[in-house]
Amino acid sequence: MIAFDLRHAIRGGVISGLLGLVSGPLMAQDSDASLRLSIAREVGQSRALSSFYKDRDFDPIWIGGDADDTRRREALLNVLAQAADHALPQERYKQDLIASQLRTARTPSQLAKLEAQMSASFLAYARDVQSGVLVPTRVHPGIKREAPRRNPIKTLSAFEQSSPRAFLDQLPPQTAEYARLMHAKFEMEETVARGGWGPSVEAEKMEAGSAGAEVRALKTKLVALGYMRRVANDRFDGATRDAVVAFQADHGLAQDGVVGPGTLAELNRTAEERLQQIIVAMERERWLNRPLGQRHIRVNLTDFTAKIIDNGKVTFETRSVIGKSRLDHQSPEFSDVMEFMVVNPTWNVPRSITTKEYLPQLQRNPNAVPHLQLIDNSGQPVSRQAVNFRAYNARNFPFRLKEPPSQGNALGLVKFMFPNKYNIYLHDTPSKSLFARETRAYSHGCIRLGDPFDFAYALLAPQTDDPQALFKKRLNTRRENTIMLDTPVPVHLIYRTAFTQPEGRTQFRRDVYERDARVFRALEIAGVTTLSADG
Structure with missing residues (x-):
């Protein structure tokens, strides 16, 4: 038997x-x-x-x-x-x-x-x-x-x-993440079989002091989701706010305790939708079923974070800004190996940005974007006054643009390189205010870091007793220079709208590029189903 x-x-x-x-x-x-x-x-x-x-x-x-x-x-x-x-x-x-x-x-x-x-x-x-x-x-x-x-x-x-x-x-992947996702799948299937978490909450906005039927519906939903105990009142009290904040934390939302459109949208996601996210996450974990590196960098695009992982534990984490939702600006998913960092970097403007964004400005005004230098094919600076920009288009424009090292450089004061054919890297930025936003998809595809100096110190720590001094010595030259990593570090740009923690609830994030929806449709076509054992 x-x-x-x-x-x-x-x-x-x-x-x-x-x-x-x-x-x-x-x-x-x-x-x-x-x-x-x-x-x-x-x-x-x-x-x-x-x-x-x-x-x-x-x-x-x-x-x-x-x-x-x-x-x-x-x-x-x-x-x-x-x-x-x-x-x-x-x-x-x-x-x-x-x-x-x-x-x-x-x-x-x-x-x-x-x-x-x-x-x-x-x-x-x-x-x-x-x-x-x-x-x-x-x-x-x-x-x-x-x-x-x-x-x-x-x-x-x-x-x-x-x-x-x-x-x-x-x-199957022998990772703790895969095992936890599988457990989360079983639990969500049981939730689906029980009918989910009840009806949607219909409201415009709820916060401390709100009361009435809308708040009662909100509390019922939070009880069903496991964020608070049932109470017999319709007031948005302290316990309700705490439950909302906990829910927001688990879903990558601003933890302000206010139930606005964004929080309501995530509260009203069905168990079937969450099950689909878990199923896609399991498929994505299988795509990564190989050694990731005892030390590696993991950028979860949907979570807007970059982390350094050492022996399975997060040892450093910072907020990130990813590519815009436009298809040609989206940050790609791939793995590579970080080899070095460039301190006081020059920004060599990609040709696509040069011709699509800056050439039209230069055609209107040759003195536009004065912080950028015009460079010919031999690498020599060219006077703008000597160029008739209107004579060129995106196909035949013969010049390049670059921005020398500076505090205002688009790459900030450091970039982290894992050379790849997509021209994607991690870097600093002068646009610090973007890191305070809930959804952070604003770049042309590269990953901007909220704490790039601390990230550099963490990367350099294994090879020097004083990583901060090493980094700042190079920084203070105000010239572009390179620091090699003695041990290159694998980098994994991933896209997970569902992921787990060693303890606590499964985390869910928005499908910012609508990739998971595409993955799930492909899985359905292949024959994957969300039907439970009784279904």
Whole structure:
């Protein structure tokens, strides 16, 4: 018998009918030449399966009568029954077909079809649970991340030589975040099954001193969400304000205790919407299923934060400003490695900004944007008075613009470089007031940091006893110079509208670029469903 969780088996929908089949022999002679020939025919259309089976002389791994084959069948059927727990497309793995074949397969041809199907289902499941259902770069142009796909031949070979159950258990991300997201998914499914958190709260604005039916509805919602205990009054009192502030903190909102349009919109999100966010977060965690670095930098675009993570713990955090919501200004998602920082940087204006934003200004007034220098192709300064800007357009403009180091430089006084083809980096900014805003999407794509000097000190701390002195010595030269990092640090620009904490509630953020909506639609098309076990 297979040892499995009954709840998962019900969700899988096939295990109960297969228990009597998986433990017995499916073939009388596993060395039968006709069976091997049939297997060779069945796997011929798959390069991975053909290569795997050819190397083992088309000897099966699933349908034999020995104990190893039995354990493999049991382990595979068990995880396929639990695929929906991982928010995977259950039907993709052909459980019904495998069930039918297990009941009826007896001839070499039938057994070969079953063998090939089980291997194909195994590889599909292994790929999806390990590195994601989707190809990230096909979902949205701002997602530049490459999923860590494993070699299918090596995956099958490793599985065949391993303990089946232990191997399959190690396929999903082994991170605490993934485990907590999975737990959050189960809890949200139960909330959905109970009917959610009740009706929407209809109001314009509520704050301390408000009273009436609107406040009563607000309290009912906060009780359903777990932020306060039920009380029999309709006053916006201190307890209500505390509950609102706690809710705002968990949803990335300004913690002012005032229920305005933004807070109301998040209060009225349904459990189904939150479940979708969790499902997308699980898929995104699978896209990152590789070593991130004992020390790494994590920029969560939706949370407007940049963090330094050391051995799984946040050791530094600062607010950030990300790209505007316009598609051509959105900050992309990708990973790279930070190698150095530039103190007193020169801003070499990207050509897209030069031609789209500054050239029209220069055409109207050659003396516009005087803080920028006009540079020719040889790198020499050019007098604006010698240029007829109206003679050029975005395609043929032959000059560049740059801003020398200064307090007012668009990059501020330091930038942090992880050279990449998207020309994205982290940097200081003279526009400090933006960090006080709730939603901080104002840049052309690069990431601005609220505390860039402290960020620099934290990065330099492993390589000097006095990182502040090292940094300020370079800063005080007022000249552009570079500080190399002795140990380069991985950087991960991620996009998570749902994420967890070691303790406390699941955090939710707005889908500022509407990427998660696109990811969830793609998951639905692939066959992922939010239906509960009873649904």
